Amino acid sequence: MAAEFVGMGAARLAAAVAEGEVTAAALLEAHLDRISALDGEVRAWRHLDLEGARAQAAAVDAARARGERLGPLAGVPVGLKDIFVVEGMPTQCSSRMLEGWVPGYQGTHAQRMREAGAVLVGKLAMDEFAMGSSNENGPDPSVHNPWDLDFVPGGSSGGSAAAVAARMVPLSLGSDTGGSIRQPASFCGVAGLKPSYGRVSRAGMIAFASSLDQAGPMALEVEDLALALELLAGADPKDASCVDLPVPDLRAACRGELAGMRVGLHRAALGLEGLDAGVRACFEDAIARMREAGAEIVDIELPHFDAAVACYYVLCTAEAASNLARYDGLRFGHRVPDADLEVQYAKSRASGFGDEVKRRIMLGTFVLRADSYEAYYGRAMKVRRKIAEDYTAAFARCDLIASPVSPVAGFRLGERVDDPLAMYLSDVFTVGVNLAGLPALSVPSGFAKVGERELPVGLQLIAPAFEEARLFRAGAAFERLTPALRERVPPLLAKGGA
Amino acid sequence: MARVVSDEIRALARLCRLELEEAEIERFSADLSRIVAHIETLAGIEVEGVEPFVGPEAPAAQLRADTPATPLARERALAPVPAHDEEFVLVPRFKDEM
Amino acid sequence: MSLHDYELVVGLEIHCQLATRSKLFTDCPFDTGGEPNTRVDPFTLGWPGTLPVPNAEAVRLATRLALALDCELQAHSRFARKHYFYPDLPHGYQITQADAPYAKGGAIPFAPGKALPLERIHMESDAGKTTHGVREGVSGVDYNRAGAPLVEIVSLPALRSAKDAAEVLRSLRQLVRWLGVSEGDMEKGSLRCDANVSLRPRGVEALGTRCEIKNLNSFKFLEAAIGAEARRQADLLDRGEAVVQSTMAYEVDADRTWVMRSKEDAADYLYFPEPDLPPLRLEAAWLDAQREALPELPGPRRDRYLAAGLSDYDAEQLTADRATGDYFDAVCEAGAGAKAACNWIIGELAAAMKAEKLEMVACPVTPAQLAEIIALVEADTINGRAAKQVFEAVFAGEGAPREIVERKGLGQVSDRAALEAVVAEILAAHPDQLAALRGGKAKLRGFFVGQVMKQTRGRANPQVVQALLDAAIAER
Structure with a gap:
């Protein structure tokens, strides 16, 4: 029975297909069964490409039958956040603005996944244009956290996190502009990687904030993230900001030990108002485990830590306002026809974009206006350098920095929709990483109570730029310290489809 | 403390081509006022002489060889266009002054 | 105001x-x-x-x-x-x-x-x-x-x-x-x-x-x-x-x-x-390599031509585009004098190119060929009129200049004895005009030169013909 494979990691499944333990077709059907059993409640998927996925799975099986060498993800079902362009597959960024848009070109991520043999199952829900931390922004029904359906899965890659958490796919791709991979990974109890800026191409990933956006994988196991990053990373002739650096053997790095690593701890941040006691306890427990495993815990300073959220929201909204200027209803997407071009623009954009997107376009326009540029945008770019320099200085003392991912373990659907500023402030632990262009990993570290409920909590590990190998060494070692976390599954699975 | 007044919101909305209803203008005015007040905390950071940080920089700017590829077939280029004829993307007539 | x-x-x-x-x-x-x-x-x-x-x-x-x-x-x-x-x-x-x-x-x-x-x-x-x-x-x-x-x-x-x-x-x-x-x-x-x-x-x-x-x-x-x-x-x-x-x-x-x-x-x-x-x-x-790769620019090139003795007009014409000047330089390089090269390029060559709607880079006459034509004139091997015929033939792709001179028999006749006979014959055939010329109607010189050229199919050396005519008119 293929069902027994559901819940295994991507590397394990690829091996099973390669060894003939299971066919790609059967593996796909088993995961599709899981999706149809649970997605009515979780709502992680925006689009399922059953026909395409079945054809890809059949192609993998046929290739194997012919004795061909299979790719490292051959036959593994993979889901893509709806921000990724897949030729011929509806790609909407969860926005009405892109309703009906079927890309006429192939994105780099989809292409590299396909070349590795992955079976692209479909598109995963997200906050509209990746703007949000809860998956509540946009025209679509909200995604529910598989660990507790009353709670949000986090965002903006909430669908990608929820689908992996519910074992609908072992691997998904998300995007992270200010924490959009790490925070939902933490909320949903899965592992997620935000690579160094420039490590993975942005070509074929719909832009939110160009100098901050990075694509990254989400999975049940750290080693699967390493496998996915090896496939995704590397120069792309379609992205000038993607660097041509060799990608180290990241799976080998996963076999390393915590012993001998210096882990930096920014203690001041633990005094943050709004840091949930359960999350803090979980983090302190993780630090203790790492110390026991032989890591050296060193204190570091990040003097401009408190400025990161303000700095981030100036820069990301400005870039977003600019990147979203192309949605004018003329060449693609949503349009409200009018005889007057200016009216057509304003009506099309007002009805195509949701509230949060509009709010950010307005804010971004505000900070870029000629008369406020220096006071806001110009200043934020300078603060950004100070923040980046803080990290550089800190890494002189340590190999990695550890911190919580989010101040909270989660919140209920609808709980924060009316308070955008509070929502922004909860990005405090994640945005600095994007501002400085660093790689960071969110790995499950425990559970915390939220009222009567109990939700997963992630641990964030941050490395210097292009030192992802350190994250895999520490992250996989930490994972081995907490085997029970891998065993525990969302109650939904025990009850229903599993 | 910053107060982004309704008139300013209207001007911004015009600049970024968003037709807003009165209720939205009120709401955005309140939201942006609070957010801008938070952003203004950046004014307390000493940035004299600091070089702006535009983005994490690639070690070398990647340039591309001047080798033309095959352009899109016109039907494909026009396929997602909401209003088009056989040749053009169609738009309502407008004042041409660029 | x-x-x-x-x-x-x-x-x-x-x-x-x-x-x-x-x-x-x-x-x-x-x-x-x-x-x-x-x-x-x-x-x-x-x-x-x-x-x-x-x-x-x-x-x-x-x-x-x-x-x-x-x-x-x-x-x-x-x-x-x-x-x-x-x-x-x-x-x-x-x-x-x-x-x-x-x-x-x-x-x-x-x-x-x-x-x-x-x-x-x-x-x-x-x-x-x-x-x-x-x-x-x-x-x-x-x-x-x-x-x-x-x-x-x-x-x-x-x-x-x-x-x-x-x-x-x-x-x-x-x-x-x-x-x-x-x-x-x-x-x-x-x-x-x-x-x-x-x-x-x-x-x-x-x-x-x-x-x-x-x-x-x-x-x-x-x-x-x-x-x-x-x-x-x-x-x-x-x-x-x-x-x-x-x-x-x-x-x-x-x-x-x-x-x-x-x-x-x-x-x-x-x-x-x-x-x-x-x-x-x-x-x-x-940047240094790009600077090195820059061609000579119009200004310096114009100055160089003026220094070589060309007129403002000539220098202007030769620097209208880079290929024309490059061509001119190549003709000079092949041994032609600057003034002669310039006259040919902005005269015969430019007219022929314009008639054929050709760009300078597609010029059918190589700089060496043009220099050769100029050399043939300067060596008195051909006269100016024959040179134009040679040029047209080279332009039309009929071969190298010297070859064309020989094939078409365009070599100049400078032999005094041979030309003396022709001059005498022409003068004898037109006694009225001769009388008028001697009477002071100077324009008729041209008529006699023309007749000699016609008789020799354009090959007579004009200088020699002039000298012989002078002598014949003076003698009586």
């Missing part, structure tokens, strides 16, 4: 399309003349998920131009986004260079001893084109040109006449073609010009309020539009009214300018550094 009481101040902003094969930020081709929307790709159309990647050749050509104009090339420059909503602008912003252009300073030489100083040159991408009224109330947008590579050359307000402005543009056109940087075709729009015009009372230092006239697409219109705008501003000032900073259009038929929009409704372009593109770095060694 009248126009004469004001001093005209003009600055130019010139857009020049670079002669690359693909667009500035994508590998989409952009050759002109294609059907609408057939030179487009996902990036050109602003499709979500696409990103700009700069074209190395565009950077090279832009650098070449800036080096030739003696600009300070910037080791480190940056692209920026300039935002405005406009149907032919697919991204909602233009990628340009704002506060960090790749070249600063420099000047466009436009007449001996005269040059227009520049503020800067920057790279930017072009917009598409709109056709109004494709049907009632509807315009059609063609994105073929969108994303084509441009440099914008921004001058200081340093010109004092409309005529000079046109001269600057002519010189620039010559230079961009010379360098192979651009087609420099104003009709096709690969060279476009805006002019900033202001007036100030003579003797006053402070600049007056300027107005910018957009889209002047010929030398004639540039000159006329500046004149028209100067008249408009003078009228305003005379009436005691202020000139309002505005963007102007020039109406050719009425020969007047009108306000398209004033400064008050100027847009806020929300400029900020382009986050999709790392800074552009020009390595010193690479």
Whole structure:
């Protein structure tokens, strides 16, 4: 029975297909069964490409039958956040603005996944244009956290996190502009990687904030993230900001030990108002485990830590306002026809974009206006350098920095929709990483109570730029310290489809 | 403390081509006022002489060889266009002054 | 006051399309003349998920131009986004260079001893084109040109006449073609010009309020539009009214300018550094190599020709384009004298090329062949008339000059004895004319020379014939 494979990691499944333990077709059907059993409640998927996925799975099986060498993800079902362009597959960024848009070109991520043999199952829900931390922004029904359906899965890659958490796919791709991979990974109890800026191409990933956006994988196991990053990373002739650096053997790095690593701890941040006691306890427990495993815990300073959220929201909204200027209803997407071009623009954009997107376009326009540029945008770019320099200085003392991912373990659907500023402030632990262009990993570290409920909590590990190998060494070692976390599954699975 | 007044919101909305209803203008005015007040905390950071940080920089700017590829077939280029004829993307007539 | 009481101040902003094969930020081709929307790709159309990647050749050509104009090339420059909503602008912003252009300073030489100083040159991408009224109330947008590579050359307000402005543009056109940087075709729009015009009372230092006239697409219109705008501003000032900073259009038929929009409704372009593109770095060694690769420029070449004894006119003709001068240099290199080479090139050769509608690079007569023809004349092997026949034959591909001389028997007859007989025969045959000539009708000399040439099928050495005629007339 293929069902027994559901819940295994991507590397394990690829091996099973390669060894003939299971066919790609059967593996796909088993995961599709899981999706149809649970997605009515979780709502992680925006689009399922059953026909395409079945054809890809059949192609993998046929290739194997012919004795061909299979790719490292051959036959593994993979889901893509709806921000990724897949030729011929509806790609909407969860926005009405892109309703009906079927890309006429192939994105780099989809292409590299396909070349590795992955079976692209479909598109995963997200906050509209990746703007949000809860998956509540946009025209679509909200995604529910598989660990507790009353709670949000986090965002903006909430669908990608929820689908992996519910074992609908072992691997998904998300995007992270200010924490959009790490925070939902933490909320949903899965592992997620935000690579160094420039490590993975942005070509074929719909832009939110160009100098901050990075694509990254989400999975049940750290080693699967390493496998996915090896496939995704590397120069792309379609992205000038993607660097041509060799990608180290990241799976080998996963076999390393915590012993001998210096882990930096920014203690001041633990005094943050709004840091949930359960999350803090979980983090302190993780630090203790790492110390026991032989890591050296060193204190570091990040003097401009408190400025990161303000700095981030100036820069990301400005870039977003600019990147979203192309949605004018003329060449693609949503349009409200009018005889007057200016009216057509304003009506099309007002009805195509949701509230949060509009709010950010307005804010971004505000900070870029000629008369406020220096006071806001110009200043934020300078603060950004100070923040980046803080990290550089800190890494002189340590190999990695550890911190919580989010101040909270989660919140209920609808709980924060009316308070955008509070929502922004909860990005405090994640945005600095994007501002400085660093790689960071969110790995499950425990559970915390939220009222009567109990939700997963992630641990964030941050490395210097292009030192992802350190994250895999520490992250996989930490994972081995907490085997029970891998065993525990969302109650939904025990009850229903599993 | 910053107060982004309704008139300013209207001007911004015009600049970024968003037709807003009165209720939205009120709401955005309140939201942006609070957010801008938070952003203004950046004014307390000493940035004299600091070089702006535009983005994490690639070690070398990647340039591309001047080798033309095959352009899109016109039907494909026009396929997602909401209003088009056989040749053009169609738009309502407008004042041409660029 | 009248126009004469004001001093005209003009600055130019010139857009020049670079002669690359693909667009500035994508590998989409952009050759002109294609059907609408057939030179487009996902990036050109602003499709979500696409990103700009700069074209190395565009950077090279832009650098070449800036080096030739003696600009300070910037080791480190940056692209920026300039935002405005406009149907032919697919991204909602233009990628340009704002506060960090790749070249600063420099000047466009436009007449001996005269040059227009520049503020800067920057790279930017072009917009598409709109056709109004494709049907009632509807315009059609063609994105073929969108994303084509441009440099914008921004001058200081340093010109004092409309005529000079046109001269600057002519010189620039010559230079961009010379360098192979651009087609420099104003009709096709690969060279476009805006002019900033202001007036100030003579003797006053402070600049007056300027107005910018957009889209002047010929030398004639540039000159006329500046004149028209100067008249408009003078009228305003005379009436005691202020000139309002505005963007102007020039109406050719009425020969007047009108306000398209004033400064008050100027847009806020929300400029900020382009986050999709790392800074552009020009390595010193690479810049040195580009400088090395520059050809001799029109100015220095003209000076060299003058020093070689050519007239202003000749030097001007030979430097009209680079290939003509290169050809001239090669003919001289092959041994011909400068004056003779020049006369042939701007005379026979230019006429033949024009008749055949050929470009200099496709010239069927090699420089060595032309030098050989010149040498044959100088050695008295052939006379001028035969030389033209030889030239025509070489041009037509009939072979090498010396070969043609022999095959066609065009060798000059300088043998006095042989020619004496011919002269005597002709004089005997025309006694009346001879008498008239001796009587002082000097024009008839030509008649006799002609008859001798006819008799010898053009081969007689004219000098020898002249001498023999002189002797014959004198003797009686």
